[in-house]
Amino acid sequence: MNTRFAFTALLLLLSTGLFSQDSQNVILLDNWQDDNLPTISHGIRYNEVWGFVHDGLEYAVIGSTMGTHIFRITDDDTFSEVAFVPGAFQGQVVHRDFHDYKGYLYGTCDQGTSTLQIIDLHLLPDTVELVYNSNELVTTAHNIFIDSTSALAYLAGPSGSPLRIISLEEPTQPTLVNNFFGPVSYVHDLYVRNDTAYLNAANQGLWVVNFADPLNPELLGSLTTYPDQGYNHSGWLSEDSQLYVFADENDGFEMKACDVSDLGNIEVLSTFASNISPNSVPHNLMLKDGIVYVSHYNDGLQIFDLNDPENPERIAWYDTFNGDISYSFNGAWGIYAFLPSGRLLISDRTSGLYLFRMDLTLSTAELKRESSLQVFPNPTSGPLTLRCDLAQITGLRIVNLAGQEVRSLNTTGLWRGDELLLDVGDLPRGLYVIEVRSETEVQHTRVLRY
Known part of the structure; x- marks a missing residue:
């Protein structure tokens, strides 16, 4: 499977709001x-x-x-x-x-x-x-x-x-x-x-x-x-x-x-x-x-x-x-x-x-039902708190809208309900997608670094 193509398609879905014509974010x-x-x-x-x-x-x-x-x-x-x-x-x-x-x-x-x-x-x-x-x-x-x-x-x-x-x-x-x-x-x-x-x-x-x-x-x-x-x-x-x-x-x-x-x-x-x-x-x-x-x-x-x-x-x-x-x-x-x-x-x-x-946390109500991943504050000038309900988080990465990975973390040891503190202040201003993984599931959300 072409993972770069798949992730780019996800970025397009997250950034263009295919579910709603009246409002997004x-x-x-x-x-x-x-x-x-x-x-x-x-x-x-x-x-x-x-x-x-x-x-x-x-x-x-x-x-x-x-x-x-x-x-x-x-x-x-x-x-x-x-x-x-x-x-x-x-x-x-x-x-x-x-x-x-x-x-x-x-x-x-x-x-x-x-x-x-x-x-x-x-x-x-x-x-x-x-x-x-x-x-x-x-x-x-x-x-x-x-x-x-x-x-x-x-x-x-x-x-x-x-x-x-x-x-x-x-x-x-x-x-x-x-x-x-x-x-x-x-x-x-x-x-x-x-x-x-x-x-x-x-x-x-x-x-x-x-x-x-x-x-x-x-x-x-x-x-x-x-x-x-x-x-x-x-x-x-x-x-x-x-x-x-x-x-x-x-x-x-x-x-x-x-x-x-x-x-x-x-x-x-x-x-x-x-x-x-x-x-x-x-x-x-x-x-x-x-x-x-x-x-x-x-x-x-x-x-x-x-x-x-x-x-x-x-x-x-x-x-x-x-x-x-x-x-x-x-x-x-x-x-x-x-x-x-x-x-x-x-x-x-x-x-x-x-x-x-x-609110750039998620694009639509449909996506909110699919992902429990939360980041706040959003937008942010740098500091971020991340929380999700995956049974165990095994990895995290941050990707820009060109599909390029700009940050990758090994998060073994984080469990459901744990909070992870991040700082994206060193990244250029712009919109990013955060991806977290478990053994069986992948979840995404967006964050705006201003």
């Missing part, structure tokens, strides 16, 4: 929605999501047609609504956007006679206070991103300019710094770190600009021709600033993973997609520890392993939308993946706010 913890909120077309009530931590507690934020809803995320994985802040413009709202800084939540709206809102979070967990609600600096803007290192907020797509920069040196008294026009006519979204801004400029591609001197910005690079080029919508930068991942908001267009180590020569390393439908559209995404979390419209939450950026691997998903997919822009709108607990937030345009946890 994602646990739904809670969902909030309010049917009393007014809808716009296609039954849409909700828009962007954000998360933050205050005094050690985790919070979730979701925008709606009426305003901003703030929730505490409890220890038992539920939403507890804390406050609602009415929007300056209500009703026909497609999008609100949020970012927090120094205990304040900053919110914009892209429709109507709106304002910049600043919400004081210091009274949490009891309440919040709206301390700024003015259109002096901006009426509408599609997105807001705050570079905390320079106390600058970047407003994408404001009325009157492609990009507006305001100072938050006094967090409740923002002041105008500059309007950026540069080489593009519109900035839809952006990511900024240490004054370097990655501008998702819609039909004009990706542009990188240094704003260390915001009055005299410096163009560092651009990517204006690339595979599946369309409406360059949103992106995120890796922790080491070597990889930028972005999405074009077009039917069937794949996301791009780019080498940005040389901004004068940005290179697309790979493209990837959910591949659920020819018309699937990615929307917003976040990149954390080599894992890309995507709000993928009608396909819901989609999660990809990009620790090998030239070979992306879809590892988990949860479809939040069960309606008519003939309209490509229903379903999951926003993603927030940076809560310290590892819990994930998704906003769905019609079904509200979701709380998830990724």
